[in-house]
Amino acid sequence: MCLKGENISFGYKKNSLVLNNISISLDRGEVLGLIGDSGSGKSTLCKILAGYENNYEGKVSLDGKGIPSKGYNPVQLIFQHPEKAVNPKWKMKDILNEGHNVPQEILDSFGIKKGWLNRWPNELSGGELQRFALARALGPETKFLIADEMTTMLDAITQAQIWGTVLGIVEEKNIGVLVVSHEKNLIKRLCHDTIYLKDINNV
Numbered sequence: 684m685c686l687k688g689e690n691i692s693f694g695y696k697k698n699s700l701v702l703n704n705i706s707i708s709l710d711r712g713e714v715l716g717l718i719g720d721s722g723s724g725k726s727t728l729c730k731i732l733a734g735y736e737n738n739y740e741g742k743v744s745l746d747g748k749g750i751p752s753k754g755y756n757p758v759q760l761i762f763q764h765p766e767k768a769v770n771p772k773w774k775m776k777d778i779l780n781e782g783h784n785v786p787q788e789i790l791d792s793f794g795i796k797k798g799w800l801n802r803w804p805n806e807l808s809g810g811e812l813q814r815f816a817l818a819r820a821l822g823p824e825t826k827f828l829i830a831d832e833m834t835t836m837l838d839a840i841t842q843a844q845i846w847g848t849v850l851g852i853v854e855e856k857n858i859g860v861l862v863v864s865h866e867k868n869l870i871k872r873l874c875h876d877t878i879y880l881k882d883i884n885n886v
């Protein structure tokens with residue numbers, strides 16, 4: 684199975700492109716790095732690949748078919764700020780199990796403690812919250828994970844722990860991962876291959 688973006692062009696404003704004719708392809712089981720200057724459109728490309736942004740030119744496909752607009756999204760996007768991805772009025776256990784019942788072994792692998800389940804999102808640290816976001820995103824129907832600066836705000840130890848867990852799970856489940864980061868060493872350590880996005884407004 685392959686997640687493809689073909690000849691993607693996109694601008695937030697008319698006559699001002701952020702992405703110009705970008706093509707990218709990610710296989711299941713592959714860990715691909717995406718680097719580029721600030722403002723070059725990495726997050727925008729992530730949103731397009733995960734189906735969050737529809738107003739683009741070109742084609743995004745999963746094995747030749749469009750990303751399903753209803754039901755569970757097999758392309759899961761994880762952002763830098765997990766607090767923006769959760770409903771602040773829900774307890775963590777409800778947020779966690781919204782799409783499917785997350786197995787105990789996944790909770791254990793991310794070090795999610797029982798006591799955290801009864802808390803509200805604002806009662807957890809960024810790293811704790813990101814563990815929940817990942818446990819939820821790596822569901823049985825997930826085929827691709829798009830990690831947009833997902834550990835940027837964390838200390839080095841937490842970053843290594845979280846990536847260690849994620850890499851174990853994606854390998855076992857044969858999930859493809861796009862790793863967006865400005866940390867070249869992290870990309871080098873994690874990824875099989877890397878692509879570079881140029882800022883088209885800065886060349």
Ligand SMILES: Nc1ncnc2c1ncn2[C@@H]1O[C@H](COP(=O)(O)OP(=O)(O)OP(=O)(O)O)[C@@H](O)[C@H]1O
Nearest residue numbers: 695696701719720721722723724725726727728865
């Ligand atoms: N919702 C939006 N409305 C208008 N312009 C936007 C919006 N989101 C991003 N942009 C602009 O689009 C360009 C690309 O932004 P994007 O966040 O995709 O870049 P990036 O490569 O991820 O940057 P960074 O590495 O700094 O996070 C930037 O110039 C940004 O200001």
